[in-house]
Amino acid sequence: MDPKAEPPILVIYAHPRPRLSRVNQPLASALRALPAVTVHDLYARYTDYDIDVVEEQRALARAATLVLQFPVQWYSVPALLKLWMDEVLESGWAYGPGGTALRGKSMLVAASTGGHADSYGPDGTHGHGIDEYMLPLAQTAVLCGMNWLAPLVLHDANQVDKDALAGHIARVSGVLGAAGVATD
Numbered sequence: 001m002d003p004k005a006e007p008p009i010l011v012i013y014a015h016p017r018p019r020l021s022r023v024n025q026p027l028a029s030a031l032r033a034l035p036a037v038t039v040h041d042l043y044a045r046y047t048d049y050d051i052d053v054v055e056e057q058r059a060l061a062r063a064a065t066l067v068l069q070f071p072v073q074w075y076s077v078p079a080l081l082k083l084w085m086d087e088v089l090e091s092g093w094a095y096g097p098g099g100t101a102l103r104g105k106s107m108l109v110a111a112s113t114g115g116h117a118d119s120y121g122p123d124g125t126h127g128h129g130i131d132e133y134m135l136p137l138a139q140t141a142v143l144c145g146m147n148w149l150a151p152l153v154l155h156d157a158n159q160v161d162k163d164a165l166a167g168h169i170a171r172v173s174g175v176l177g178a179a180g181v182a183t184d
Contacts (some may be wrong), residue, residue: 009176010063011039011110014070014081018043023112023157023165024071030169031069034177038063042080049083056088061101066146067176068137069110071157075126075133085140095143103145109137110172112157120155130155149175 011031015024018041032039038059046052060066070077077085092098111134119125120133134151141148152175154160154168 008063009034009037009065009067010059011037011067011069012042012081012084013039014042014068014078014084016043016073016078016080021071023154023160023168024069026165027110027169027172028069030173031067031176034173037176042084043078046080046084049080051084051087053087053090056084057093057101060088060105063105065106065108065149065176066102067108067110070112072111072113072130072133072153077137089140089144095145100145104147106147106149107137107141107144108149108175109134109151109153111151112154114158115155117155 011028013024013028013031015021015028018025018028028039028041031037040056040059042051068077068081070081076082089095089102090099093101095102111130113120113130115125117130120128120130122128126133130153131151137151138148152168152172154164160168
């Protein structure tokens with residue numbers, strides 16, 4: 001690899017109903033256009049939920065930054081993304097004895113929620129801030145020896161206007177396009 005080239009970025013995109021997506025589908029399309037970014041659309045690749053663990057691990061090994069892109073569903077990640085994590089981030093490869101494949105890489109979450117931002121807080125409908133719902137992902141990064149980057153979350157995805165959506169896409173694209181994203 002050219003030492004001056006941007007570090008490769010792997011986006012794991014998981015939206016179970018992308019045709020209905022107002023936020024994640026346009027974001028995934030924009031990220032595909034960035035240099036050094038590869039987008040794996042889990043629901044398009046694995047319609048049968050039979051994940052090619054070896055291929056996914058190879059892609060992760062080449063990447064400097066892992067981006068998990070998804071709509072928050074029931075305070076968590078979509079089912080196929082959870083399965084991907086369970087199978088691909090296996091002991092002895094991603095963590096545990098001999099599990100050093102991801103050490104020193106970075107993890108970023110680009111997520112959307114259907115709820116308003118103020119519904120995520122101690123006095124909101126959900127009773128907790130969005131960062132608390134991201135804790136299992138942050139801990140996964142720590143367990144794998146990865147650098148956890150602050151999540152980029154767009155709330156109110158079902159009602160967001162085109163300017164807010166464009167701003168979110170620009171913000172995520174900007175973070176991924178910035179030099180040094182792997183160590184932020």
